[in-house]
Amino acid sequence: MAADLFGQANAEFVAENYQRALELYTLAINGDSTKDEYYVNRSHANIKLEKYKDAVVDADQAIKLNPKNAKAYLRKGTALFAQKNFKSAKEEFVKGAEIDESDTSLKTLIRKCEAEMELQSKDDLPSQKGPSVGGGDMKEQTSSNSVMDAKQETTKVVPPAEESVPKIRHDWYQTQSQVIVAVMQKNVKKEDLSVNIEPTSLCITIKLSSGRDYQLNLDLAHEVVPDQSQIKLLTTKIEVKLKKVEGIQWSSLESKGEPSNIKQIGVSGASGADAKPKYPTSSHHTTDWDKLAQNIAKEEKDEKLEGDAALNQLFQQIYADGSDEVKKAMMKSFYESGGTVLSTNWNEIGSQKVEVKPPDGMEFKKWES
Structure with a gap:
């Protein structure tokens, strides 16, 4: 039951129904709280809904269940980055990169954190001006410093791009x-x-x-x-x-x-x-991108595919042109049947679970870890 709810939640997430996906992930976790991927995906849904603190909690739970889950560190780092906690975010991205060295996106995010931390440190530099030694009006000097700080605040200069890096359009x-x-x-x-x-x-x-x-x-x-x-x-x-x-x-x-x-x-x-x-x-020449896009779309539509490619293209076209009910029916039937059934009739499958129907001559077996 929890696995079915998890599959439905993934389908809602793909359809960008993040609130519904969050609810289904929660139901899946209530049914089985031992799956780290359930918490990782709910963390992602929380990020999409800008519930960053909840996303961190879910990522921490996933890490507790499986310290080697690189995606858990990615989700936690992303949520911390959104809260402008760049130092902690970098630490999480580094942990994830150490586990999954092939994920170049983590290395990119580490560099993003470093760039943000550098800008943050420049913005947070305190005023070096203080009361003069040997007397003077402390109140007057403090006021003067405040004016100076305010002036500096309004005249911050963003460091320019390095001159050696060319402008690429x-x-x-x-x-x-x-x-x-x-x-x-x-x-x-x-x-x-x-x-x-x-x-x-x-x-x-x-x-x-x-x-x-x-x-x-x-x-x-x-x-x-x-x-x-x-x-x-x-x-x-x-x-x-x-x-x-x-x-x-x-x-x-x-x-x-x-x-x-x-x-x-x-x-x-x-x-x-x-x-x-x-x-x-x-x-001296300009390109009409709208016309180019139309031509590409026409080429894609006219392209003659064969076998599985043609079948996949047909399913994609049905999904793209279908109503919300058609899309829901396709998602539900595909996930609940383990990819063996694809229905477009929501009235038929909306109120009941879609059974697995393996091809003739094949037998469906559940994978036991």
Whole structure:
């Protein structure tokens, strides 16, 4: 029963129904409180709902149950980072990275914490001015210092990007099924490029000829499917095609609560998410990205697939075009049947559990750990 509730909670989370997912995760935990992944996923739901303290509590419980769960440290660090506790967040990310060295997103988050801590330390530097030795009006000096501190507070200067890091332009656009992020850097070698795609984040790192690294870190507005995303290394740019979990129109590239423009540390030239992307004004040629997106969408629609690929494309299209009830029916039937049944009729399966129906000649067995 707890496993079924956990599967339903995952389906609601994928559908971005985070409050419902939280409720189902709680029911699953009430049924079985020994599963560390239940707490990890509930922590993630709490983060999405901005309940960061609850997210930390869940992550701590997951760590208590399984100290080797790298995702638990990731969730705890993310919640602490959101609370601007960058030092503690870094400590958690470091612990996670030591367990799972292959997760490059943790290394990226560690660098983010270090950058935030450096800015924080500069902002928190106390005034070095104090009362003069040998007398004077202490009250007057204190007042003078307060004025000086206020003046410094209003004239803080953000450290400029290092001059040796070039300005690299990037844009994004979307089709019904994909979000495409393009970094306008020419002649990048395969060995100098690192792209890490997670369900809710994208990190692109390019080793430049100067020896420095260009890095673009994005917290995505909606979830994507890393395994079905593509990377194209062209002579004029790098193109990352992110497969959408749902065929919805993204209003912005980055997650809610963040500025709509694309952010990056130490590199300028970002474009707003709502602005229509174009080539630099020095170019005599401009690209109609809307028309390009339509052409790509048409190519994807007309592409002739065979076998399992064609079947998967059909299911994806039914889900993307379906009503909320159709989507709920597909999710419920898939998870409850262990992937053996896919129904679009909510009236038929909404009030009852979907039974496992293995293909002819095969037998369903539960895995016992």
